[in-house]
Amino acid sequence: MSTTDRDEMSGAETTGHEWDGIKELNLPAPRWWLIVFLLTVIWGVGYMVVYPAWPTLSGEGNRGGTPGTAGWSSxxxxxxxxxxxxxxxxxxxxxxxxxxxxxxxxxxxxxxxxxxxxxxxxxxxxxxxxxxxxxxxxxxxxxxxxxxxxxxxxxxxxxxxxxxxxxxxxETRVSQMPAFGDLLSAEEISAVTGHVLSLGGGDSSTPLGAQIFSEQCALCHGEAGHGNRDLGAPNLADAIWLYGGTAGEISTQIRSPRHGQMxxxxxxxxxxxxxxxxxxxxxxxxxxxxxxxxxxxx
Amino acid sequence: MSAQSEPLVLFAKAARVYPKRVWGRFRKLKWGAMVALLGVYYLAPFLRWDRGPHVPDQAILIDMPARRAYFFMFEIWPQEVYILTGLLVFSAIALFFVTSLFGRVWCGYACPQTVWTDLFVWVERLVQGDRTKRMRLAKAPWSLEKLGKLTLTHMLWLVIGLFTGGAWVLYFNDAPTLIEQALDGAIPWSVGVWILALTFSTYFMAGFARENVCTYYCPYSRFQSAMFDRDSLVIGYDTARGEPRGKHKAGDSWDERGDCIDCHQCVDVCPMGIDIRDGLQMQCIACGLCIDACDSIMDKVDRPRGLVRYDTTANQDARAEGRPEPSTLVRGRTLYYAAILAVVGGLILVGLLGRTEHSLHVLHDRNPLFVTLADGTVRNGYEVNILNKTHGDADYQLRVEGLPGAEMRLRTAGQEHSGDISVFANSVGHFRLFITAPKGRTDRHDFDIVLSDADGQVIDRYTTKFVTGDGR
CATH class of the missing domain: 1.10.760.10 (Cytochrome c-like domain)
Known part of the structure; x- marks a missing residue:
């Protein structure tokens, strides 16, 4: 109808909108861009047909969505x-x-x-x-x-x-050591700890400790403290300590043993x-x- | 600014160059270089070099899956890839050296861009005719003839491109086997991708981009200004002799005028589309075709050759002023390039000659760093790799040095070994090594693992560490 208004500087068409003498230029996206955009829209529609796209209310079977003609799903x-x-x-x-x-x-x-x-x-x-x-x-x-x-x-x-x-x-492997805190006095536990420490070499054994060990511990751990694998009784004469090898850690384990699970x-x-x-x-x-x-x- | 001002355009579309056919000594040199270089490129993968059984017999081969590179008597393992790096550095310095001696001869005669462009222009000329015919065809409206000629040109270009890509992959595969596979249509997809990539890059670079590659893409031409001095050999137009230029009729006097008859031949033959009479330009690849063109014209008008010729700026100026020509090949620039070249070449040679055929690599376990055993001793674990680069199975002995009383356990796969082990030809043997220090030894300790051959001759040693909990 009316002739298009053109900007003097750039020669571009204006939209007709004007604020304080500043006109908005009409610079549409390039044609090739528009064509590519439309193609992606068409592609998208095809994609929704071929692949799972729309959620559905029925969760079973199609895993809650349209299945798509290609039969693909993650x-x-x-x-x-x-x-x-x-x-x-x-x-x-x-x-x-x-x-x-x-x-x-x-x-x-x-x-x-x-x-x-x-x-x-x-x-x-x-x-x-x-x-x-x-x-x-x-x-x-x-x-x-x-x-x-x-x-x-x-x-x-x-x-x-x-x-x-x-x-x-x-068929689980199972072993349980009694909590000697209920059975022995503090001095006795201290004595047997000394004996256990001496099994791997050392002179911390006392007659009391050796006696208690022989009475209470040797049944499973053996007289020399070498343990018994059939019973799951650890070797006390070696350098490996599951719960630590200091006197404190050993006496704690004697008093109230911890039993790990696997x-x-x-x-x-x-x-x-x-x-x-x-x-x-x-x-x-x-x-x-x-x-x-x-x-x-x- | 006026209301009618056009939008500012900062991009000038490059005009298509239609180089004219030319005859002469530099053209012959270029044909020779093209045949020789393309011959080497296409035929080198077929050279054989006997290396014994179980090893490829292709003279030049980069075997990616097996991580090996072969070049005649040389063989490179991944650890020695620095030799390839050295070769690249050497090539770069060699390029600078040659440039300092003879100017841009690489650009003019040997660069793949030049060689393939030259070949593509030759095809174009074969199908469409020389410069004027090609220009006319380009301007002509579409016709069956134009379509046919253009189709034929592009088909031939693509075929050349296909052979270019096809030859490229031969350097990475056994050539006869790959060609057999190709004839059966059963090449691996990775090979196919490379062939296609090089087919189309050749087609694009030599068919369309051409001189723009030299002008705009190529870094080497861009830093020519840093490499050139007044003694660089360039193609120069003898302004003193040529000017004032102008048309010349047979029989006219040559007095009071220059030798240039402004016939435009030097411009028509230029593959870069420049006018050499404007002086030294960044675009000039120094191919010498304008010299051939000008010489043939000078012969015709009976003037001496060399109006356009290879010369240095210093010589041109000296001649114009009547001084003796100062440029020589022996200059500071050529000397120090030669010195760097000798050093890099020497290093590569030292690397190649000092290459060991057996070597030992040891990696200390990081997790766990050490293991305390039931008897209180400490054990460390190591991954041991023994490289047997020879083409025969080899027997070795492995022992520990500097850790007295240490106990050693060596394992390959599930089997325990004594220190006597063997590694297959051309391969890396992986071993698991456990070392237990004698009782009471609780400090962190560096020691050597020593590899010797079956006779006890020491081949290699590797210093590693023994870690204990207390030694940290």
Missing amino acids: YSELSDSQQEIMTRRAAYLADFREASYDDILADPGLFEFARAGGGAAFKDNCATCHGTGGAGAPGYPNLNDDAWIWGGTHADIEASIAYGIRSAHG PAWSGRLDADTIRQLTIFVHSLGGGEGAEDSGGSAR
């Missing part, structure tokens, strides 16, 4: 990638299942498969308590050393992992993963051969 993508991992593992798993621990140690490929898988599972499940390097903490055993409360052969380690320590599992992992982890974990833990440096098993004297 759930199926996840299960596909898990399937791919399983396929890759399957190349080793068949051999791994048939192989004994000795066979695995003799086969570098199987060993690396087991160690790598065990290492990953360890960091996911065990590192919370035992540390990423398996070095433990007070109350949580160090898995690198050569002191094993329940035994350090592959079979021992596998049983500890599968059934747990003082866990709810029927869950049973069978049921949470599959048997293959538990075997991989066994290989991994055994390889940390303290693993024992079959001939070492049960031997607490060293």
Whole structure:
């Protein structure tokens, strides 16, 4: 209708809006930009048809949304990638299942498969308590050393992992030390602490301490304090102390012992993963051969 | 400012350059350089070099998956990649050195941008004809002939590009195997991506970008001003002899005028589209085609050659003033470039000659740093890598030095070893090492792990530490 108003300086069309003599220029987006924008809108519509897009009220089946014609979902993508991992593992798993621990140690490929898988599972499940390097903490055993409360052969380690320590599992390893704070006087506890400290070398033993140890402790821990793996009684003559090795820490443990728990992992982890974990833990440096098993004297 | 002022435009669209065909000695040199360089590029991957079994026999090969680079008798492992770095530094200094001696000969004759552009222009000329025909075709309205000629040109360019990318990937794969795979249509996708990328970059760089690459993209041409001095060899127009220029009819006198007959040939043949008579310009790649063009014209009008020629600014000025020409090749600049070149080259040579074929690397465990054992002794763990760079399996002995009474346990995969171990040819052996210090030894301690060959001859040693809780 009317002729378009043009700005003198730039030659651009104005919108007709004017404030204090300043006119607003009409500078629309470039045509190519508009075309690309419209194309993305069309693409978006297609996308909503092909892929899951709109939430629906029915939660079941379609996981709460329109399914899309391509049949893709992030759930199926996840299960596909898990399937791919399983396929890759399957190349080793068949051999791994048939192989004994000795066979695995003799086969570098199987060993690396087991160690790598065990290492990953360890960091996911065990590192919370035992540390990423398996070095433990007070109350949580160090898995690198050569002191094993329940035994350090592959079979021992596998049983500890599968059934747990003082866990709810029927086969669980379980031991309980009485709280001697209720049974012994303070002087007696002090004396027996001195005797325990002397077991690894030292002269802090007294006749009273030796007598109480022999009467109260030796049944499980042995006369020489070397422990008993069948009962889960720790070796008291070595340099490893789960709850600390000072006189104070030892007497505290005698008075009111703490008993750590480890869950049973069978049921949470599959048997293959538990075997991989066994290989991994055994390889940390303290693993024992079959001939070492049960031997607490060293 | 007036109301009619046009919007300010700061961008000048580059005019298309249509270089004219030229004959002469520098053109011949350029053809020769092109054939030689493209020949080397396309054929070098097919050279064989016998290195024994289980090792590639391709003379020049960068084997990315295996992390190895082979160059005839030399072989480089990832640890020695500094030699490649040295080679790059050497190449850069060599470029400066040659520039200080002969000016931009790299730009004019050897740069891939120049060589491929030259090849693409040759194809263009073959299909569409010389300069004037090409210009006319570009201006002509669309016709079946124009469509056909342009299609043919671009198809040929793409084929050249495809071969360029195709040859590139041969340096990273066994050439005969890859060609077999390509004929079966079964090349890996990564190879395909590289081929396509280089096909289209060649097509774009040599077909379209051309002289703009030298003028706008190339850093080397940009810092020419820092490398040039008055003794640099450049292509120069002899202003004293040429001016005043003007048309010349046969039989006219040459007195009172310059030798330049303003025939515009030097401009028409220039692949950069510049006029050399305007003096030294950043765009000039010193290819010498204007010299060929001018010389042939000087021959025709019976004047001496060399109105346009390779010369130094110092010489030009000296001649104009009648002084003796001062420029020589031996100057401070050439001397110190030569010295740097010798030093870098020497370092590379030392690196290559001093290369060990067996080496030992030890990494102390960080988690846990140390382990206290039941008997109170302290154990440390180490990752031990032994590099066997030879092409045969090798036997070694490993022992601890400087930690008396230490007990050593060595393991590969699940197996315990004594100190006697072996590592396969051309590979890295991974071992797990546990060292237990004798009882009572509780201080932090540096010591050596020593690698010797089967006869006990020491090959390599690695100083590492033994950590205990008390020693921190």
